[in-house]
Amino acid sequence: MTIRTAIIGFxxxxxxxxxxxxxxxxHYALSAVVTRDEGRRxxxxxxxxxARVxxxxxxxxxxxADEDSFVVLRHDxxxxxxxxxxGLAAQVGPRFHVLGSRGAYTKYGLDPQLDPQEAALKAGAAPTDPSFGGEPEPAWRLLGIDGAARPVPTLAGSYAQFYARLADALLSGGPLPVDPREAVxxxxLVERIHQRSVVQCGPAARPTA
Structure with a gap:
């Protein structure tokens, strides 16, 4: 696999x-170079x-960015x-739509509706505020089946846990909050998806009698 690489700053x-x-x-492919300086470009x-400059x-x-993508992942x-x-859809679909044999969970909304921490921070809230990371009841989503679904509260997010776990890793040798191997x-996976994706273009099939 070739590692497509962009260099930001020249x-x-x-x-x-x-x-x-x-x-x-x-092992690498220099795909792009980013610089504001005309001479360096x-x-x-x-x-x-x-390379794209x-x-x-x-x-x-x-x-x-991909304008339209669909991927199916089969987990262990x-x-x-x-x-x-x-990126071109006129209406936003559900952000999460979890289907089971006995019920489903559906949640709409993009950030900051998906995670209210960002909106709270921009509004001046502090991570130590008692209600930080919580979501108001109108933003709760439905759990159940059609005709018998009920709203359920969204668990509060906690960006602060990242920094707490990072401190534990640096000071006590604990695990990193994000394993770099997982990022790799x-x-x-994204590279394999791009390599295996096929776009088929051609005349529309004619209906048969």
Whole structure:
């Protein structure tokens, strides 16, 4: 698997250290260089003609984004996850839709409705506030079956746990709150999905008699 790589910043570190080694190592593909400086953009184009040279990070994220994606994951437990993403949809679908044989749980809403911590922090709340991370009752979602579903409270989030666990890892040798190996596995999974995805285009099938 080739590791597609973007270098953000083409000053001394990006131009002298990172880019030459990334370009020379066959395990990597230098896919993009980001720099606001026009002169450095011209230099990057001349040195790495196969790379996309972009003026800012927003352009990089737009380049990397998929407008419409659907992925099915089969977990070791036997559970299947269906992941949809569409940046062009006129209506927002449910963020979580968990289906079981005896009931379902459905929750709508994008951030900050999905996780009210961000909205609370922007409004000036502190993580030590008693109600921090909680969600108001109108935002609760339904659990059950059609005709017999009931609203259930959303468990309060806790970004603070990340920092507490990081402190434990640094001071006491505990496990990291996020294992870097898990992040690598996610990147590998995304890369495999991109490599195996097939877009089929052609004339519409005609109905048969």
């Amino acid at each position: 000053g001394t570190a990006g131009r002298v250290f990172h880019a030459p080694f990334v370009a020379a190592d066959p 011209a230099e990057a184009v001349a040195r790495y003609p196969s 972009l003026p800012d990070v927003d352009a990089l994220l737009t380049l990397a 437990s036997g559970v299947h996850s269906y992941l949809w993403m569409n 596995r996610v990147i590998e």
